[in-house]
Amino acid sequence: CIIRWGFPGIKRRVFLRFLMRDIQSIRIQVKEGLYPRRILYMEIRGQGVIPLTRTDEKFFTPREIEQKAAELAYFLRVPIEVF
Template identity: 75%
Template sequence: MSCRSENIRIELIAGSRKTSNFLWAVILFLGSLGFLLVGASSYLGRNWISFCPSQQILFFPQGVVMSFYGIAGLFISSYLWCTISWNVGSGYDQFDRKEGIVCIFRWGFPGRNRRIFLRFLMKDIQSIRIEAKEGFSVHRILYMEIRGHGALPLIRTDENLTPREMEQKAAELAYFLRVPIEVLK
């Protein structure tokens, strides 16, 4: 989503509150809870899960391993739920041609550096760069090359943009900023 005028352009960046993250967090939570229940039922000798009789699973080594996987899965699931609730990675990119300033804002993990706010002069922007790696895992990232600071990623692959849409965004941004486009493959 973006807001555009003649002199100001604001691009909103979606964070970790995506449908895919919600699905993975739920699947991981339920799966790890199942592993933990099977491990606990094999230790106690009770059938807590009807389709998996505890007499067929010995606590050592299968029950221990399943309990370990269940606990590890719960930790990973809680990490995912925390990143979703904190909306890590969300923010905006603001390009102000009138003032000649570019502002990049992102939310990070809680702590002293939770708010990530970068400010640059537009005259320091050298180019807009598209990095594309095709193959089994498609990898496309849109960068802004800044003098003295290197490349700053703007759009990542996980936004599911087609190559044409990525090129269109890069062309619009380069035209707005009046800088050239570089393509790396």
């Protein structure tokens, strides 16, 4: 299960529950340019993709995001996809 904080308000807490075997892959989205972004996602069967890092975090180097993805994929025993 994943618990995240959403937008401020009454229903701020986001609670996602799924089976470990439903996790299909760990995705890395890389956008280079003037404002580079590197976002880590988890793809779950039937629920789509869930961002694991904030979309506005700019301080991850390519090596750091790759290391985080590799550790998580190894632990979950799923492949890594890069987009």
